[in-house]
Amino acid sequence: MQYILMLYSEEGGWARLSPGEQEAAMKAYGEFTQALTKSGALRGVNRLRPSSTATRVRVSSGKKELLDGPYAESKEQLGGYYVIEAPDLDSALDWAARCPAATHGIVEVRPLWTSGA
Numbered sequence: 001m002q003y004i005l006m007l008y009s010e011e012g013g014w015a016r017l018s019p020g021e022q023e024a025a026m027k028a029y030g031e032f033t034q035a036l037t038k039s040g041a042l043r044g045v046n047r048l049r050p051s052s053t054a055t056r057v058r059v060s061s062g063k064k065e066l067l068d069g070p071y072a073e074s075k076e077q078l079g080g081y082y083v084i085e086a087p088d089l090d091s092a093l094d095w096a097a098r099c100p101a102a103t104h105g106i107v108e109v110r111p112l113w114t115s116g117a
Helices: 019-039 089-098
Strands: 002-010 042-047 055-060 063-068 076-085 106-111
Touching (some): 019 042, 076 089, 089 106
Antiparallel strands (some): 002 106, 055 063
16 A cells, blocks of 8 residues: 655744754665665655745635645644655555654645545
8 A cells, every 4th residue: 555654844943053963864865765765665755845835725616726835823834845655554654754854843644545446
């Protein structure tokens, strides 16, 4: 089954890290991504641009309405994701616990619908 690991963290936190801390963080994410790849579990991964670049679209009474971000009154914003293949939720949760984001933010795990389901 496929799961998405959604990585939430304080959006401005990266800029406050020293260059050495940023390098260590990039290494940790690289190692995590490599472990997922090596295991055959990785299906997709990407970072997201800041929430200030997002636009929400809604249609109300037949008219398109746009709302520019950020949206949540929260310090933590969705900053990236991994799509993984795991035999069950417990395995997906184990991967989430290994993700560096779990040490400085939150990793939300959700199963994905498969086509035809």
